[in-house]
Amino acid sequence: MAKVSMTVNGKTVTREVEGRTLLSTFLREDLGLTGTHIGCDTSQCGACTVHVDGQQVKGCTVFALDVDGADIRTIEGMANKDGSLSVIQQAFQDHHGLQCGFCTPGMVMAAASLLAVNPKPTEAEIRHHLEGNLCRCTGYHNIVKAVMAASGQDVGSIAAE
Structure with a gap:
């Protein structure tokens, strides 16, 4: 020990x-x-x-x-000091970036890491950064959308899958 x-x-x-x-x-x-x-x-x-x-x-x-x-x-x-959801967590909730929720903590942490160094990533950059995080439920579409929304970008440009 x-x-x-x-x-x-x-x-x-x-x-x-x-x-x-x-x-x-x-x-x-x-x-x-x-x-x-x-x-x-x-x-x-x-x-x-x-x-x-x-x-x-x-x-x-x-x-x-x-x-x-x-x-x-x-x-x-990750939550705000008052206990409310962070911008990233709120974006995951608002854009349905989760289903079973098992991968969600890792996805949120990965998204926070990306946004810390690249505050306005493209869809391709988000997908590339999240390659090391697996989700078996969502197909990643809404996760990418959530990260885009958390960065303050328009999510309307993300094509529906």
């Missing part, structure tokens, strides 16, 4: 973990932040996407000890 400390959604946490504990497992089991989903444990689906020091990371690919001292943001940290 080893001690790990990090800031998660603005709060400093310190815990004892085994060296093999994945960040996604640490967030879910040690901190109770179950919004970070575990879908495949092989970095294929993106459901466990979080931000580590502002960078998009799949939580199942990183050991908790490797992010000692880091600033972690999970889906639970």
